[in-house]
Amino acid sequence: MSFDYDLFVIGGGSGGVRAARVASAEGAKVALAEEYRMGGTCVIRGCVPKKLMVFASGYGEMPEEARAYGWDIQDGDFDWLPFRTKLNSELNRLEEVYRSLLNGSDVEIFDSRATLADPHTVKLATGETKTAKHILIATGGHPVRPDLPNAHLGITSNEIFQLESLPKSVLIIGGGYIACEFACILNGLGVEVTQYYRGAQILRGFDDEARGLVAEAMREKGVNLHLGTNIVEMRAASDAENAQILTSTDPAMGGAAQDTAALTEAGSGSGPVWVKATNGQEGVYDQVMFATGRSPSTSGLGLEEAGVAVGRRGEVVVDDYSQTNIPSIYAIGDVTNRVQLTPVAIREGMAFVETVFKGNPTKPDHELIPSAIFTQPELGTIGLSEEEAREQEPVDIYCTSFRAMQGAFAGKSDRVLMKLVVSQATDKVLGCHIVADHAGEMIQLAGIAVKMGATKADFDRVCAVHPTISEELVTMKSPMRSA
Structure with a gap:
């Protein structure tokens, strides 16, 4: 044919x-x-x-x-x-x-x-x-909105790049990497950011210790993160009880007192949105962004x-x-x-x-893929989390957390996490997790070693590059705990 x-x-x-x-x-x-x-x-x-x-x-x-x-x-x-x-x-x-x-x-x-x-x-x-x-x-693929009345009033990651103006306040729904990245981005650009996630902790599926530190850092930088919270109702603010705008300064509700005209001028698209959450709180935001999958x-x-x-x-x-x-x-x-x-x-x-x-049957390799989440600070990861690894076999956990030199000198409270998950039986590094500025750059290189099957002894044999954040990957001599 x-x-x-x-x-x-x-x-x-x-x-x-x-x-x-x-x-x-x-x-x-x-x-x-x-x-x-x-x-x-x-x-x-x-x-x-x-x-x-x-x-x-x-x-x-x-x-x-x-x-x-x-x-x-x-x-x-x-x-x-x-x-x-x-x-x-x-x-x-x-x-x-x-x-x-x-x-x-x-x-x-x-x-x-x-x-x-x-x-x-x-x-x-x-x-x-x-x-x-x-x-x-x-x-x-494409982002999806939840099955919720008036969900069309919210935007997704597709529309975020083309906003006519930057909102003064935004509510982000979701706890995955897209939600967390844009929470950090918009917060860094001066937007008052509130984030709802229905789960117990953001970044489900990643190492618990690492995602806990990211959540803590997000809060310290000003993101109003609410866990165990979801949206139950939303509508245009002009339709919400005669456009009654909150006068509370509760940061969970979008910040200081605002009026309808100011919100409309600052927002874009359909204008301000009134939202009610599962925790009973109500708020008005210039934008609502769905990052729910x-x-x-x-x-x-x-x-x-x-x-x-x-x-x-x-x-x-x-x-x-x-x-x-x-x-x-x-x-x-x-x-x-x-x-x-x-x-x-x-x-x-x-x-x-x-x-x-080419006549060469080839399966794509989906094992041990390094990845990075561009929050502030970044999270870089490859391999098994501590939680996943301990379900498979006994492991030793090498972990350190500290204030990096550059930020500490400037009086910043930001902390770094370096973590290796190591098999007790083989000494093989099963997982590497980094929370730090430029963690994405570091995990790409650390990922090479983990993909090659490096052991903790292989890491230990490498001389440290001093003074750097990443030197901690080769200077942790004793496990913090076993699991």
Whole structure:
């Protein structure tokens, strides 16, 4: 049977673009369809703009710290609009880079939504149909709002980058890494931040000691974090009991007294939102942001028509080689709901090409993936948490917490955590957890050692780089406890 293409990729994010380019380099005739903007979640509305906002939010504390070091620097105010303009320019540049990479790789681009018509056919929103020997689904995921009346009044991480103005107050719902990162970002930009999380502690699934320190640091920096708390009702402030605005200075309710006009002027979108929480508190916020999870983007994709199996959360079900139950159709990245990280999607795309176009069956490696949460301070982690490890085998815990030299000199209370989880039987380092400025940079390097199977003795043999924060990883000689 003759096909228009050897490979048709649906989705122009990092994973889909990489797979398309590498397959084309192997001599395959490749096309790619993207309905929105090239670059996907990471480049356009995720990792890249978020990290730039992280950088921006960190400058607020610098004048005070600089003065402690003898610099005559005055405090300033953050101006959202010039930053947003430059942010958009950078995202436009990166999108063009992705597009140029595809063009340079002889990948045909369709700026259109594509859906499955059958196991070898895709239908474009333009009405065209294209056939391919192989189809790769790489449509990613999207943030979800809770099933709550008036939830449309809240924004998600998709909209946060394009606000017309920076709100004076915001309520963030959620306790995962996206919620915590944006709580820190907005707090650093001068926004009064309140955060509700229905669980007992933020950052579920990460090491308890590490996430506890992050939560404590967030509170110290001014985030009004409420645990065991959720939203039960919300509506436009103008509709909430004749727009009765709180006059309390309770920080959990968004700060000092505000009036409707001021809130409307400061906010964007639908204007201020009245919220009632499970703890009985009521408040009005310029913005409410939902960071309550993400779902695979499979709705209306034609999966049923093509016979592709879908999981309970709407994810495309794949085997170890990213192949669906339909032999000609594969899927990679967040749409499979395996590991929702950009570098993982890229590696899955590379493994797909190895398997399908190079004749070298390759499983993507999902074990021991280092990751970082860009809160303030950052959390870097790889491997098992203490809680996970002690359920598997007896372990020794090497841990230290201290005030870093740079901040301590300036009188800051910020603390650092360095933690190694070590097998008693093999001396192998099962997990490494760092809470500190630049923890993301450190965990990338520490992750190499852990991935290689380094033992605690291997760490101990490395001479310390002094004076640095990371030297503590190789100077902890005795376990703090065993578990």
